[in-house]
Amino acid sequence: MSLIKFRSIFGSQLLRQFHTCTNATINGESKWAYVELKFAKDTLKLPLVWLRDHCRSDACYNWQTNQRKSTAQNLFAHAKVEEQNGISFDEKEQLLRIKWKDGHISNFKTEELLQWAVQLTDLLPLEYWTRNLRKIPKVSKNDFNFAKFSLLFAKYGVVTIADVPVSFEATKELSLSIAPIHDTFFGDFWIFGTDGEEIKEERDDTAYGNKAIGPHTDGTYLSQTPGIQVFHCLHPADSGGDTVLVDGFAVADIFRRNFPEYFKILTETPIEHHYLEGIDSDGTFKADSSKIQLHSRSIFEPVIKLYKDRIIQIRFNPYDRAPLNLGTENDIKRVITFYEAYEAFSQLIHKSEFALNISLKPGTVIFIDNFRVLHARTAFRGARKMCGCYLSRDGLLAKARTVLPSSFKHI
Numbered sequence: 001m002s003l004i005k006f007r008s009i010f011g012s013q014l015l016r017q018f019h020t021c022t023n024a025t026i027n028g029e030s031k032w033a034y035v036e037l038k039f040a041k042d043t044l045k046l047p048l049v050w051l052r053d054h055c056r057s058d059a060c061y062n063w064q065t066n067q068r069k070s071t072a073q074n075l076f077a078h079a080k081v082e083e084q085n086g087i088s089f090d091e092k093e094q095l096l097r098i099k100w101k102d103g104h105i106s107n108f109k110t111e112e113l114l115q116w117a118v119q120l121t122d123l124l125p126l127e128y129w130t131r132n133l134r135k136i137p138k139v140s141k142n143d144f145n146f147a148k149f150s151l152l153f154a155k156y157g158v159v160t161i162a163d164v165p166v167s168f169e170a171t172k173e174l175s176l177s178i179a180p181i182h183d184t185f186f187g188d189f190w191i192f193g194t195d196g197e198e199i200k201e202e203r204d205d206t207a208y209g210n211k212a213i214g215p216h217t218d219g220t221y222l223s224q225t226p227g228i229q230v231f232h233c234l235h236p237a238d239s240g241g242d243t244v245l246v247d248g249f250a251v252a253d254i255f256r257r258n259f260p261e262y263f264k265i266l267t268e269t270p271i272e273h274h275y276l277e278g279i280d281s282d283g284t285f286k287a288d289s290s291k292i293q294l295h296s297r298s299i300f301e302p303v304i305k306l307y308k309d310r311i312i313q314i315r316f317n318p319y320d321r322a323p324l325n326l327g328t329e330n331d332i333k334r335v336i337t338f339y340e341a342y343e344a345f346s347q348l349i350h351k352s353e354f355a356l357n358i359s360l361k362p363g364t365v366i367f368i369d370n371f372r373v374l375h376a377r378t379a380f381r382g383a384r385k386m387c388g389c390y391l392s393r394d395g396l397l398a399k400a401r402t403v404l405p406s407s408f409k410h411i
């Protein structure tokens, strides 16, 4: 069984008992040299430059701030040892000791080397879901437990918190207790919706109207996409105004299996999105001076973002796409194939079998992972009032990783 597989099942705390290192040897020449650790059924190769760079002596590491002291300008110069006698391994203590040519000494515990070198990257037990998700993961504000909330958020990408007072202030207070704000030009906290049939088009976006909006992620025109979308329906519409959720990771995974070539295109093709306000599409500013004038855009990101072969972000908003640049090579086959891929993905995303319809009730606040879960809205009539905000996904995960099970620590 590989170390990675073993650790994913038994966790690193068990690793040491079952995976003791029996010996360590230096192999390779000059900057390609590495230490090979032998385990019962496996080996681990650690380049000398990697080992020196991971030295945790006081000379190399600031334990107060958990920061390395090296500026990384002389990594290879410092990673030289006298041939074999430069290293020694104490099997009983599971301790690797390296005496570097410059006289510095590094000591490494096998377990810490495994912790650093054998990192989970693709074994997160995310629970992909479709509309058959029995019910949206839900906790109550009355007995709120951050660790439980974090685990549900990490697993499903969506969590609701019930029993919240129906007010803007209570929603704001609750949101801030969970993660820092991700502020944007929409403001840090928002109230939006309509007072009866009259639509207050405060901003140049369909969210401020009453029409249906298909599944999408927000902020595709921001290089720093909002990580968490928070909604609290303070006043439901007379009819309609349902929220529809789609697990973008689940759909992208199905897309990868059914249309591998199209999937590849959507992971490799950057696509520009924009948000224009107070200006016309040709870039001229509208005469209406009451509007702020904005041109937000993001041009470097693909629709489906991967880390190794793991899907880590969906950026899908068909409405906010900017004009598609054809590139200097004017390769129309590439452009047309891109449209085939985008259309196929959109058709899959819009399939009702993936759509989870909920009607948000006053008192229940929903937290949506905007990297993973798409949201939509059905058309509505009558007055409807929503409030919410974007929260920092990094901010949430930085706190959550300290309480999540080890298999989620790398989300």
Ligand SMILES: C[N+](C)(C)CCCC[C@H](N)C(=O)O
Pocket: 186, 190, 192, 205, 206, 207, 216, 217, 218, 219, 220, 317, 320
């Ligand atoms: C601020 N608030 C969430 C109310 C609306 C923002 C508009 C979001 C836009 N439709 C997008 O997809 O990015």
Ligand SMILES: O=C(O)CCC(=O)C(=O)O
Pocket: 207, 213, 218, 241, 242, 243, 375, 376, 377, 386
């Ligand atoms: O009004 C809603 O329920 C959601 C509007 C929306 O899609 C958004 O604000 O991004």
